[in-house]
Amino acid sequence: METLARKLIARASGQPSVSAGDVVICKVDLAMIHDSGGPRRVKPMLERLGRRVWDKDRVVVVTDHYVPADTEETRAIQALTRQWVRDEEIANFYDQQGICHVVLPERGHLSPGMFCVGGDSHSPTGGAFGAYMFGIGATEMAGVLATGEIWLRVPETILIQWDNSLGSCVTAKDMMLAVCGKIGMGGGRYQAIQYAGTAIRDLSMQERMTMSNMAAELGAQAGLIAPDQVTADYVLAAGGSLADDWADYAIEAADKSDDHLTFDAAELAPQIAAPHSPANAADAAEFENTKFDVAYIGACTGAKYVDLAAAASVLKGRRIASGITLKVAPASKQDQDRAADEGIMSILEDAGAQFLANSCGICAGYGDDRLAEDEVCLSSTARNFKGRMGAPGSQVYLASPYTVAASAVTGTMRDPREIMEG
Amino acid sequence: MARLWRFDETIDTDVLAPGKYMKSPLAELAMHCLEAVRPEFAGNVRSGDVMLGAPNMGVGSSREQAAEVLKHLGIAAVIAPSFAGIFYRNAINLGLPVFTIDSEAHAHPGLTDGAEISFDFDSASVTLPALGEVLSLEPLPDFLRDMILDGGLIPHLEKRFQKTAVAEGA
Numbered sequence: 001m002e003t004l005a006r007k008l009i010a011r012a013s014g015q016p017s018v019s020a021g022d023v024v025i026c027k028v029d030l031a032m033i034h035d036s037g038g039p040r041r042v043k044p045m046l047e048r049l050g051r052r053v054w055d056k057d058r059v060v061v062v063t064d065h066y067v068p069a070d071t072e073e074t075r076a077i078q079a080l081t082r083q084w085v086r087d088e089e090i091a092n093f094y095d096q097q098g099i100c101h102v103v104l105p106e107r108g109h110l111s112p113g114m115f116c117v118g119g120d121s122h123s124p125t126g127g128a129f130g131a132y133m134f135g136i137g138a139t140e141m142a143g144v145l146a147t148g149e150i151w152l153r154v155p156e157t158i159l160i161q162w163d164n165s166l167g168s169c170v171t172a173k174d175m176m177l178a179v180c181g182k183i184g185m186g187g188g189r190y191q192a193i194q195y196a197g198t199a200i201r202d203l204s205m206q207e208r209m210t211m212s213n214m215a216a217e218l219g220a221q222a223g224l225i226a227p228d229q230v231t232a233d234y235v236l237a238a239g240g241s242l243a244d245d246w247a248d249y250a251i252e253a254a255d256k257s258d259d260h261l262t263f264d265a266a267e268l269a270p271q272i273a274a275p276h277s278p279a280n281a282a283d284a285a286e287f288e289n290t291k292f293d294v295a296y297i298g299a300c301t302g303a304k305y306v307d308l309a310a311a312a313s314v315l316k317g318r319r320i321a322s323g324i325t326l327k328v329a330p331a332s333k334q335d336q337d338r339a340a341d342e343g344i345m346s347i348l349e350d351a352g353a354q355f356l357a358n359s360c361g362i363c364a365g366y367g368d369d370r371l372a373e374d375e376v377c378l379s380s381t382a383r384n385f386k387g388r389m390g391a392p393g394s395q396v397y398l399a400s401p402y403t404v405a406a407s408a409v410t411g412t413m414r415d416p417r418e419i420m421e422g
Numbered sequence: 423m424a425r426l427w428r429f430d431e432t433i434d435t436d437v438l439a440p441g442k443y444m445k446s447p448l449a450e451l452a453m454h455c456l457e458a459v460r461p462e463f464a465g466n467v468r469s470g471d472v473m474l475g476a477p478n479m480g481v482g483s484s485r486e487q488a489a490e491v492l493k494h495l496g497i498a499a500v501i502a503p504s505f506a507g508i509f510y511r512n513a514i515n516l517g518l519p520v521f522t523i524d525s526e527a528h529a530h531p532g533l534t535d536g537a538e539i540s541f542d543f544d545s546a547s548v549t550l551p552a553l554g555e556v557l558s559l560e561p562l563p564d565f566l567r568d569m570i571l572d573g574g575l576i577p578h579l580e581k582r583f584q585k586t587a588v589a590e591g592a
């Protein structure tokens with residue numbers, strides 16, 4: 001039976017239809033790589049194979065993990081990346097423009113019906129556009145770059161339906177933490193998740209990206225949302241193009257999925273996930289008065305334009321509590337510029353925020369800006385594994401930008417509705 | 423005789439290949455493998471040892487160094503009740519054998535941390551010499567088996583490209 005995932009895979013594999021469990025070879029429409037898993041890893045493998053990239057116009061390269069490059073090693077990684085891009089004549093190169101999952105769609109590279117791979121685990125973000133997109137490692141990427149193809153076991157579809165409408169200060173991030181709390185990090189079983197329901201239709205494109213992004217936390221291969229007018233408008237505004245048949249991918253039928261979970265958006269409260277797993281999520285109110293040191297608004301998951309705007313709506317006319325450090329790493333330069341134009345950046349600054357580069361920053365834990373031993377962070381990022389963002393003894397709680405901002409103001413963890421409504 | 427390294431907590435990519443050392447050469451990164459949860463692992467693991475993980479083994483990032491460090495340290499096979507998808511694909515692409523074990527076999531009392539064990543790729547099984555018992559693992563599909571036997575995806579593609587070159591008379 002046709003689901004969105006199966007229709008996308010059938011197209012990419014050149015079959016009239018496919019069934020769950022079939023192993024197929026798909027043609028890749030677009031491959032995205034970044035500075036960490038990209039050129040420095042794939043170059044020696046392509047050389048060994050004696051191949052260049054199969055289609056330079058279908059490759060997008062972004063530098064974001066080792067930005068800013070402030071050590072000899074990281075400068076060498078960036079130099080290698082730039083040289084490889086020149087050697088391979090890749091025009092789609094975004095150097096220090098923001099985090100790959102945000103830059104890719106904002107520059108018009110994604111549209112409904114596509115089949116894409118990314119050299120990063122949060123590549124399911126692309127599923128928000130009605131494209132089949134998933135993450136692969138560097139060796140598999142070298143294989144894709146050499147051949148333009150990849151094998152796939154056709155997944156089952158798990159439909160996650162969100163009925164009704166979200167309340168104020170409740171976001172896609174809270175929806176995803178709630179799903180992680182309910183089905184756990186393995187709950188996606190490397191299948192395709194499809195999000196549906198009125199609360200999903202009501203989300204902006206960037207909020208939909210947060211849903212698809214965190215399909216990675218559920219262990220799903222992809223996190224799809226059927227395209228609609230919101231998708232089409234975003235793609236065209238970003239300078240992208242729509243295939244004539246894009247609307248054929250607007251498949252949302254619940255009766256065709258293999259598994260079906262229903263949530264009520266109206267009942268959802270802001271969520272916080274305790275260390276060291278997104279699955280440790282519960283209502284934010286349950287964490288009331290928990291102490292922390294660093295408030296972090298960052299990552300592809302939690303520092304896009306919508307996230308900055310959410311934080312600013314809380315911080316407007318307020319200041320962060322003493323003893324709290326608020327760090328903000330806007331997810332892309334474009335989002336930061338827009339936020340600056342709208343006065344959002346100055347609201348954050350007036351509230352006491354420090355700004356980091358438009359890059360993965362503390363989320364990746366690759367640079368020198370890392371959490372210290374025993375430091376506690378409340379973060380808008382997606383992942384709070386032990387030691388990921390710093391020292392093994394550091395602790396990370398996950399929440400939405402509203403919750404992070406409100407907690408930074410009060411100085412301990414808080415349901416943001418308390419200060420916004422009370 | 424090889425040793426079994428058993429983990430009952432979920433092992434993620436970030437403890438296998440910590441972010442702080444991701445810019446370092448593989449040999450150095452490998453010395454920090456699992457240090458956040460089992461600091462003695464990297465120094466004591468021997469070539470041929472077997473790793474038994476908890477469900478959702480290798481959850482997290484796409485960094486294939488998470489599988490590569492295990493191969494580098496000599497792990498002969500990673501066995502778990504279930505694997506995170508990207509880790510599973512990465513391991514096979516790097517030629518590191520990964521096998522799923524059913525929950526009944528996983529609960530076998532002989533599979534304790536530090537137990538003597540031997541692993542056999544061809545029959546997809548492990549033997550516990552102390553008990554004289556053989557536990558079967560879920561066999562891999564043929565094309566994944568072939569990829570591991572070739573040493574991973576790159577040597578596998580190398581073979582394929584050579585064949586096409588010969589067929590084309592190049």
Ligand code: SF4
Pocket residue numbers: 099100101120122298299300301359360361363364381382
């Ligand atoms: S911001 Fe974090 S989650 Fe997003 S790509 Fe970078 S490291 Fe990964």
